Amino acid sequence: MPRTRTLMAGLLALPVNAILFGSGAVLVLSIPQLQPYMEYVLPAAIAVAFALTWPIAWTLAPRLRVRNDYYPNLFRKD
Incomplete structure (x- = not known):
C-alpha cells in the first residue's frame, strides 16, 4: 500500500513537471x-526538467x- 506522501508526490509531479x-523551454527559446x-x-532542458520533477x-x-501544530490560529473560531 503506497504511503500518503508517495501518492501526493505522484499527483504533484505532473504540474511540477x-x-x-x-x-x-521559454528560457531556452527566448535566447x-x-x-x-x-x-x-x-532536449537537455527537457531532461533536466524531468530529472528535477x-x-x-x-x-x-x-x-x-496542513496540521494545527504548524498553524495553531489558522482554524480558530473566535
Whole structure:
C-alpha cells in the first residue's frame, strides 16, 4: 500500500513537471544566441526538467498537509 506522501508526490509531479518544462523551454527559446544549438539545448532542458520533477514533488508533498501544530490560529473560531 503506497504511503500518503508517495501518492501526493505522484499527483504533484505532473504540474511540477509542466512548470519546469515550460519555464525551461521559454528560457531556452527566448535566447537568440542558442539558436544554432537548439537541437541539443532543448532536449537537455527537457531532461533536466524531468530529472528535477520527482525531488521537487517529494519535497513539496508534506507541506500540503496542513496540521494545527504548524498553524495553531489558522482554524480558530473566535
